[in-house]
Amino acid sequence: MRHRVQTDGGGRIFLGTLVAVVLLVPVLNLLMPDSSSLHMSGYTVTLLGKYMTYAMLAMAVDLVWGYCGILSLGHGAFFALGGYAIGMYLMRQIGTRGVYGDPLLPDFMVFLNWKDLPWFWHGFGSFPFAVLMVFLAPGLLALIFGFLAFRSRVSGVYLSIITQALTYALMLAFFRNDMGFGGNNGFTDFKDILGFNLQAPGTRMVLFLCTALALGGTYVLCRCIITSRAGRVIQAVRDAESRARFLGYRVEYYKLWMFVLSAMLAGLAGALYVTQIGIINPSEFSPANSIEIVIWVAIGGRGTLYGAVVGAFLVNYAKTYFTAALPSMWLYALGALFVFVTLFLPTGVVGFLNARRKRNLRLSAE
Amino acid sequence: MARIAGRSKSSAPRRLDQGHDASRDAMLHLEDITVSFDGFRALNALTLYVDVGELRCIIGPNGAGKTTMMDVITGKTRPDSGSAWFGTSIDLLSMTEPEIAQAGIGRKFQKPTVFEQHTVLENLELAMAGDKSVWKSLFAQISPEQGERRDEILEKIGLLEHRGERAGVLSHGQKQWLEIGMLLMQDPQLLLVDEPVAGMTPQETERTAELLVSLAGKHSVVVVEHDMEFVRSIARKVTVLHEGSVLAEGSLDEVQKNAKVVEVYLGV
Numbered sequence: 001m002r003h004r005v006q007t008d009g010g011g012r013i014f015l016g017t018l019v020a021v022v023l024l025v026p027v028l029n030l031l032m033p034d035s036s037s038l039h040m041s042g043y044t045v046t047l048l049g050k051y052m053t054y055a056m057l058a059m060a061v062d063l064v065w066g067y068c069g070i071l072s073l074g075h076g077a078f079f080a081l082g083g084y085a086i087g088m089y090l091m092r093q094i095g096t097r098g099v100y101g102d103p104l105l106p107d108f109m110v111f112l113n114w115k116d117l118p119w120f121w122h123g124f125g126s127f128p129f130a131v132l133m134v135f136l137a138p139g140l141l142a143l144i145f146g147f148l149a150f151r152s153r154v155s156g157v158y159l160s161i162i163t164q165a166l167t168y169a170l171m172l173a174f175f176r177n178d179m180g181f182g183g184n185n186g187f188t189d190f191k192d193i194l195g196f197n198l199q200a201p202g203t204r205m206v207l208f209l210c211t212a213l214a215l216g217g218t219y220v221l222c223r224c225i226i227t228s229r230a231g232r233v234i235q236a237v238r239d240a241e242s243r244a245r246f247l248g249y250r251v252e253y254y255k256l257w258m259f260v261l262s263a264m265l266a267g268l269a270g271a272l273y274v275t276q277i278g279i280i281n282p283s284e285f286s287p288a289n290s291i292e293i294v295i296w297v298a299i300g301g302r303g304t305l306y307g308a309v310v311g312a313f314l315v316n317y318a319k320t321y322f323t324a325a326l327p328s329m330w331l332y333a334l335g336a337l338f339v340f341v342t343l344f345l346p347t348g349v350v351g352f353l354n355a356r357r358k359r360n361l362r363l364s365a366e
Numbered sequence: 367m368a369r370i371a372g373r374s375k376s377s378a379p380r381r382l383d384q385g386h387d388a389s390r391d392a393m394l395h396l397e398d399i400t401v402s403f404d405g406f407r408a409l410n411a412l413t414l415y416v417d418v419g420e421l422r423c424i425i426g427p428n429g430a431g432k433t434t435m436m437d438v439i440t441g442k443t444r445p446d447s448g449s450a451w452f453g454t455s456i457d458l459l460s461m462t463e464p465e466i467a468q469a470g471i472g473r474k475f476q477k478p479t480v481f482e483q484h485t486v487l488e489n490l491e492l493a494m495a496g497d498k499s500v501w502k503s504l505f506a507q508i509s510p511e512q513g514e515r516r517d518e519i520l521e522k523i524g525l526l527e528h529r530g531e532r533a534g535v536l537s538h539g540q541k542q543w544l545e546i547g548m549l550l551m552q553d554p555q556l557l558l559v560d561e562p563v564a565g566m567t568p569q570e571t572e573r574t575a576e577l578l579v580s581l582a583g584k585h586s587v588v589v590v591e592h593d594m595e596f597v598r599s600i601a602r603k604v605t606v607l608h609e610g611s612v613l614a615e616g617s618l619d620e621v622q623k624n625a626k627v628v629e630v631y632l633g634v
Contacts, residue, residue, distance in 0.1 A: 229491070230503040236481040236492055243479045246440060247552060248467035248498050257500050 010350060011223060014306040015216060021048070022212045026205055042201055049208045049276045051316050052215045056269035058296045058308035059215075060262040063222050065294070066302035067231065068258045069238030070155075074163030075266050076290035077170050078138035082267025083274035083284060084174075085137050087187035088121060089130030090198075090275070094191050107189075108182045118180045127194055134271040135264045142263030143256070150252035150259075155241075164287050171285035186281025193275060204276070211272045215309075218265055222305050225261075234258055295334065299341045301348020310350055393418045393556055393586040394439065399448035401434055401610075408434040409445065410610035416556070421582035423597045423618075424590045426607035427630065432590045433476065435607070436558050440473050441466045452556070468498070472554035476561045478541035482534030486525050486544060489533050490516050493548035516551065522577070523547040539570040546577065556586045563596050575599045594618075 028040035064070040091106040100110040123129040177183035196203040274280045300311020322330040394416040401409040437443035441463040450458040523543040563571040606613045614624045
């Protein structure tokens, strides 16, 4: 395993940066006095944490798109399901501190005049159960969806369109009040997690560090998979599916397990997102969100894993900047960026930099 | 034969029915295979036997059903009627492509199909016989014996010096050989080879002929080819297909003298 991570230059830079962030951010945020110019605000920490969850999500998409050739335009759905799963736990934790003060029912249920907790809300009072659901809910959806799609050999643009339809259908469903997920407003006003106040700087720092750990762990896990023989098989499936099939590989199982794993990683990212941002609503299922994730990966450079991280950070930093400075321009800027990258940097920022480095090495060798 | 029976898959193959001519000790039995596409009969009651260790050439004009026949054997196309048996106990018509590959039938496509982003070595390793489930391949390592076998095949197909190169940068002929090498790594009892020398230089063609001849005996080899010179150089037995069924069978000289064959195909 060490060998696999070490042979990967970009990955080492990424992991090194991550370690530096983990060491520096707590010092800058908690130990530096507010007056110091080196102080990092809580807002910045949360923003960085949000970018990291996006980076995880982008990596999950890269795993299936860059390595397996499955262009999913519905990964936002898995992200949102993970977020909803942890959101249900956080809603239950509010207890009597809600507006209506009901010890059992979240506010929106009292508002809807519900008397009992719906069956699928049972268990979410327990943190371990909620964490299990963070993985199981997106994983099961991906398993069923993937099983049907891959068994019928649906691929290419058809598969992309179905994934898009999947997230759209879920958005419509979650908008309905009688689904029992808070309808339009979703979940918010969370108070605490495992008894710790979600607004406290210490809790927020722990959540940030958990996110960094999860991001690093996701990278190492994905890297180990793609450098194993199974990883070479999925890339072989991407490049020549029928050849792989005639060599005796059950192509649909390989696709299915990669898809399920990717969905579970997206679910974890969603859960970490919701605990830090403090809100989840059906707009997370919107098809445009899922398309944006694919754009991050394309801009960063697919098929490298760390490229997805670079893309997620670049685009979301630009988004934060644009939506503050020139809100009406953001979508144009995103579109222009995507067109530019597709035309001039088909392998993304990372691919471009790697190619230039190789060229320089060759030139200096001559 | 015992090895084939031992490899039978979980979906227990049904036994041969009474009407089957079990006295023929053949590797591949195709009987009365008919395949129609929108009313067009690609195969029309095709019956063909390939013996153990035989090198067989299949020739025939375009549209004679050569590729469709390979599709039926490898599970890509399901026939409307007929039976296809591998050995005496494996019913090919009840199996999927990966199951058929695992049972010991390897196929080389008409257009060389290798994994272009992988190195030559990786291509061979991916083709290697063994457990190909997701879980097993996550932790798979190359054993010393497997490495030896891989290097042996690398030498046989003349790609020893290119072992670390990406398959995508190989020449057309080298890709054809790499694909044959991948078939050998699979260690199949039956190799189906579709137009192996298309687009090759005369030297490459000659080496390919040597390679295929050296494989026969240990494996059964079925070659579909248009190039008559090439067929002459390798084949002991030739089957001529026409409009989806067998028109003639015998040595190349025999079939070339056959009046029907001359009429439909050789046109001499």
